[in-house]
Amino acid sequence: MQILYCYPSPVCVFDGKRGPPGAHYRSCQMIEKKLQRRFRRAIWEHARCTLIRGNMLTLPFEEPHMMCEPRFGANYPRENLPESLEKERQHDPDRSNSDMREAEDDISDRDEDEREGDHDDNGLPKKRGPRKKRPGKEMDRSKVRRHEANARERTRMHSLNDALESLRKVVPCYSKTQKLSKIETLRLAKNYIWALSETLSAGKRPDLLAFVQTLCKGLSQPTTNLVAGCLQLNARNFLTDHNGEVMFSGRSPYDAMYSYPGSDMNTPPGHSGSNLDSSAKPFRHYSYSGAYEPYYENPSPEGGSPHFDGQLSPPMNFNGIFSLKHDEPPDYGKSSHYGMRYCSAPGRTALAHNSMYRVSPEGRFPYDLHVRSQSFQAQGEVNGSFHN
DNA sequence: TAGGCCATCTGGTCCT
């Protein structure tokens, strides 16, 4: 029987994976702790039996008390510990100590209770009544409080991580396999918000290069590569300098941007995926210009006057500016900053709540994109391109 | 093997 300990790096006994803590993991952890307790008890019972047996073999029969009263308290000599326990102690003294203490306490408590149940200090039969308070009670209490505080802290950090995970899902380049680190997630989210705000406040087709540069500002090179890979860019064209500034070192920006197979846009030589960074996964290619035109230049499907109701959830990613991502849109009404930014953008095409927005009438952009209240099937496909 | 990332523990501080 093999037990994998929870602390300090929890491992799920069922699938052998370390965190992250989730519902499944937590339930596993509870079961695991039960198993640990049972296991420790089993070990001690085994040790007890072994030593009793050993004593039976080595001790003269005239010392039968050793058989019925083996002591495993704190003063029990370590050299008499079973090998497995001694090994464990050497491997991790702190943990083993606490575990040992716990197990020892269990057993010594039991033994003590058994003894106390018979006689009092004077050897007279023990009277019934409230138990004497032990001197260590106050310390036990603070210990318990510390444990509770630890548990709360864990829960707090877990909820923080949950929030971070949901943030990962709404920034570009979400990947279950290659997760952005916490700090990179926050940086990317900040950049993303900033870039989108700039785009919206400008109210015109954004400078793609500037957008990507803003997106990658301050990110590490691997994350920059990842973002570039997600956006189907040649990651090597975007170099992060020592200050975290993203520099373009390739050809003209639009050459390095998207090309949709069969489009009349120039396809950069060797852009068939071979020049992508190794971290870049095969993504769908989108027509940059085709994607933008309907949003900025065409009249709204309803032919209404340009207005904006301020309820639109923020765009999902650069070419997904036309995809509305959030299943559970945040309450943007609370954010005056966003509301102002959204409303202040001039010349924007109206997007009514129930309208369906077809990005490319020619079908060059292969997805129908819907506003929030409608089907998200196509949106899922689009997002899938980024969230491999 | 060093460095990055992460989970956890822990003590301090602030607030209710």
Added chain:
DNA sequence: AGGACCAGATGGCCTA
């Protein structure tokens, strides 16, 4: 008093 929040310390895992 107790809970929330924070930051430092610690140790494990992973990767270049």
